[in-house]
Every structure is written in structure tokens, then in C-alpha cells.
Amino acid sequence: MKKSRLPMVLLGVGLAFLYLPIVLLVVYSFNDNRSLTVWTGASLRWYHELIQDGQMLEAAWLSLRIAFATACGAVVLGTLAGLMLARFGAFRGRALFAGMISAPLVMPEVIMGLALLLLFVSAEQLIGWPAGRGVLTIVLAHITFTMSFVAVVIQSRLVSMDVSLEEAAMDLGARPAKVFFVITLPIIAPAIVSGWLLAFTLSLDDLVITSFVSGPGSTTLPMIVFSSIRLGLKPEINALATIVVAVVATGIGLAGFLEARRARIREREESQAGRV
Template structure:
């Protein structure tokens, strides 16, 4: 009989600590009572009521829009920064550049948010832009914050790549930009997807930066939830959080499924290529003439 080890116990306790609050939140989103802490039976009225809560749904759509734009911009900037740090080893100011790229990882968000706020105010006074803080300023702040995470993830993947494939392509006449888009990008695609998902989640979850650089009419979902929690948690918030958990779970499952399928297809293609190469090599070998027994 297999013993229940200490490591297994800690694993179970850790998973319960992480996922049990989410499960309770989903269950209480179907609570019929207006009081979140009092169970009043099963009901879906809070999900139906979301259609009439235009303020809450507007903040959800606004946060999703900003998160999508942030993921795209952060992946682009973070990938370029990672490429510079890993492939261009010697240039003036490399240490300073590396420090600036990774600074948002260790800098408190309050300092980052205040710095960006002062920057936007100074730019508005000097060049007249931005005239007011809104979605664009939140997008710039989130992109600045998330690009550092993408740069770290992509840099780790770039350091593991075999440069001989890229060098072989350039020896055959491919230009550097073509090698980058047709060879390097497909090989680091998993890290790009991971960085994009991380940027999307960080942008969707951010409260501090958005509080500094937002303006009237640009309230995000974390800001809306934080302001509502001061007066007590509303059941609609549980319903919105459950829908976001469902959406994130579906997207994560789809990414995992297609990544696993692509990896399986790649391994199958490599196996078929190896078998075909072995078959062609065996057929290309010269056949030795059969010896006839000598007659007496």
C-alpha cells in the first residue's frame, strides 16, 4: 500500500489554499441572498442582473480592452528588449539598458504609478498631450510594467536556442529579418504566448497603476471592485469574478491543448523525417552481387 508522504500532504494543502477560495466564490455567486455571507439558496439572478448593471459591465469591457492592447504591446517591446540583451552582447550602456528593462520588476508600483503620473502631467504642460488621462495613459502604464516580465521570459528562451539553425539559414542566403520571423519567432512562440498571457493577467488585475494614471470615465474593473468593497461586497461582483475565472480557464485550456497538439505533430514530423531519411539511405547503399557456388 502506497504511503501518504509529507510532500503529498503539503501539495494537497497548497492546492486547497489556492483554489478553495475560488471555489467558494463561484458557489456564492449563485447565492439568492443579497448578503454575501448568508446562504439563501441557489439562484442565477445575479448573472441576469449583470445585463442591467451598465457601470460594472462597462468597467469589465474596458479592462478587457486595455488588457488585450497591453498584451500585444508588451510582447512586441519585451521581445525586442530580450533580443537585444541576448544577441547583442557588447554595446555601450548595455548594463544600464538591462537595469532599465528589469527595473519595473523590483520597483514598487506606487513609485512607478507616481512617476508616470508626473510624466503625463509634465508632457501635457510641455506638448499638450495627453490632454486628459484615460485609456491611453493606462495602456502605456501597463505596457511599461508588463514589458519587463515578457523580456525576462523571452530572454530565458532565447538563451536556450541552438544558434546553428539560424546560422545555417543565413549561410543559405536568408536575410536576418527573414530568419527572425520564419525561424526565431516560431521557436520562441511558447514563451511569447506565456508572456502575452502573463501581461493580460497582470493588466486585468492591476489596481495601483490604474489609480494613478486614470481619469474620469476610465474606471477599470479592479478600481470598480475596490470602490464597491468599501461599502460591502455585492453579489454581482461574485458573478463577474466567476465569469472571468471561467473565461481564463477556457483560454488556458485551449492554449494548453493546441500547444500539446502542435508539439505532438512536431515530434511525429521529426520521426517521419528520420524514418524517411533512414529508408532513403538504405536504398541508396550499393547492393553486393550474390556469389554463386563454384562448380567442381
């Protein structure tokens, strides 16, 4: 019986819709012409211009620092929140707590950005902290909405985890803290890494919330790109986007290679144990 080619055709159309714009962006980053649609020849001109664009490089470095701090803070708070939802049972206020954790996942970013701005302004008037809007308020705002994503990832991993491993460790005399660091933490480590990467990506990509809580001297890369689009997109952005795509693709390829290598090692060890 001949299989239908329709699923493969639809898959090809979907992949082309997703990745063809990225391919065009990479190709036109090597275009010698300032126009984003007219090809006049291959050149590294815009990469050279990017290296000399101090404002864009400073914004990119600031975005990376904010994303790193956000991811670390979101992982700590999100892991604690996930542990409470997965391990503490039906405590008083659980429904309210779960709702507060889930709210940033569905709340429009415009509403959340405005709410955080009002919070920071009110806090400054009452206690004098934070003083103005800048990097600190951006990091706090990003942690507020990214920790919800981390909490969902950690909670899902803890729910599917075999609780008997922790119970066996406690039956052997291990204290709860040691059980967490020796048993639970290594098992949920992949989920923690996934949550960290997710928070890092969300923070690096955020524009709406950042626009509300940023101030002078705290212009991030998405804000630079957005303002460039309104005033006329610069070809240097294509070069910067190509570098980001290359870094992400390298990281994904390296992660896939390490995962495949670990799977082969696991299969080899299981086969050797089976022969023994």
C-alpha cells in the same frame, strides 16, 4: 518500504488553500441571498443583475480593451528589448539598459504609479500631450511595466535557442531580416504568446498604477471592485468573477488539449520516421 504521506498531505493543504476560496466564490454566486455568507437557495439572480449593471459591464469592457492594447504594445517593445539583450553582445550602455528593463520588476507599484503621473503631468505642461489622464495614459503606463516581463521571457527563450540555425541560414545567403522572420520568430513564437498573455493578465488585474494615471471616464474593473469592497461588496461581483474563472479555465483546458494533441502528433511522426 512505505512511502511517507506527508508530501501529499502538504500538497492537498496547499491546493485547498489556493482553490477553496475560488470554489466558495463560485458557489455563492448562485446564492439567492444578498448576504455573502448566508446561503438561502440556488438562483441565477445575480447573473441577471450583472447583465443589467451597465457601469460594471462598461468597466469590464474598458479593462479588456486596455489589456489588449497593452499586451500588443508590450510584446513589440519587450521582444525588441529581449533581442538586444540576447543578440547584441556587450554594447555600450548594456548594463544601464538591462537595469532599466529590470527596474519595473522590483519597483513598488506605488512609486511607479506616482512617477508615471508626474511624467504625464510634466509632459502635458511642456508639449501638451497627453491631454489629461484617461485611457491613453493607462495604456502607456501598463506598457511601461509589462514590457519588462515580456523582455525577460523573450530573452530567456533566445538565450536557450540554438544559434547555429540562424548562422546556417545566413551562410546560405539569407539576410538578417529574413532570418528573423523565417527562423527566429517561429521558434520564439510560444514565448511571444506567453509574454502576450502575461502582459494581458497583468494589465487586466492592475489597480495601483491605474489609480494614479486614470481620469474621469476611465474607470477600470479592478477600480470598480475595489470601491465596491470599501462601500460594501455587491453579489454581482461574485457572478462576474465566476464568469472570468470559467473563461480562464476553458482557455487553460483548450491550451492543454492542443498541446497534448500536438505532442501525440509529434510522437507519431517520430515513430514513423524511425520505422522508415
